[in-house]
Amino acid sequence: MVSILLAEDQALVRKGLKMMIETDRELNVTAEASTGREAVDYCFKQVFDLVILDIRMPEMTGLEASRLIRENWPDIKILILTTFYDEEYALEAMKNQVNGYLLKDGDADELIRTIRLCLEGGLMIEGQVAAKLMPTLLQQQKKEVTKVDPSLTERELSIMKKISEGKSNQEIAAELFLSVGTVKNHITTILDKLNLRDRTQIAIYALTHRS
Template sequence: MRIVIAEDHPLFRSGVRNLLRTTDDLEVVGEAASGEEALELVKQLQPDLVLMDIRMPGINGIEATRLIKEKHPAIEVLILTMFRDDQSVFTAMRVGAKGYVLKDSDEDELLQSIRVVGSGGAVFSSDIAGRMMHYFSQGPTVPAEDPAFAELTKRELEILERIAEGDSNAQIAAHLHISNKTVANYVSNILNKLQVTDRNAAKRLVQKSRED
């Protein structure tokens, strides 16, 4: 299995690389210290799996995962991070990651997780799996089939959901692990496509669609 490691801490990245070198079935073909580097390596090398940290300079691991899955859907992504919070877990899964492993996991657990995700499976701890089932069973809050929202992209619908829930740009940025400026750009595009002047009007459109 050909693997790209995306991790901005050289010491930790080196440790993972050395661990994988002890196996016969896992090969590190590239290493990235930022989301941009990870995207470029994925494009060039076409690995089987990307081992992805969340917090990196530039494009973070969540956004990099989303872009990888959009452009290279056959490449699997396994998140390796210190973040245990629900928002990080759920957002990573929503953008296409197939597993979520904490950096304090033992070596055997990490190797097993890589093999499972690389083979098309999914890996979560039992508590994370339970929270995910509850979260995703609630479904989207924006009726995506409504013609009023037909021009919105998947990401724009996701942000519109957060607007409908009353979240500020800063809260949306934190939830989706993107910058405030990126959120502002998305909000501007959403308002233009919906032909409304402000986020309150966009919220009212969502509420009306739900009632209908």
């Protein structure tokens, strides 16, 4: 069973999100918070696989909470769920190494797909946000682009590119005609070679390095 912390300041919205999430029997909202501060406090008390954070909440924003959670519990997956189509928010979320950034106008199936991808260690950015965010991110990183580590193989570079596109292990396996297990092994090797922690860092590395 997947344990989820849901942080949303509007009680009715929070209840609706909980119902949507739990239509998947493997997903369980085990704690609810109405502020960013409550969300961080809950992480001291319970173990969660995923934290879902609204951006605008009292006491502490979801972005501030995501930064603290990532610093203190690096293994927790983080999904930002928001109504705000704002490039600056998305950029800050990326800097905090969240696993997903999704607008609230999606349906239950989209929410569950995003949660699944985040749990797998993927990087999921809602399409409209990504269309605005990626050119800005690439422009910001343009002067910092460096050569990739020469120890990386062509296969590893291909997998890194797919990760930077937000693809799941299953999608990468299908597109590169590999088994999921082989993809996972390659990702582990990439993390070891580059001394990176997770797929989000692989995605950022792929965007800021060239062969």
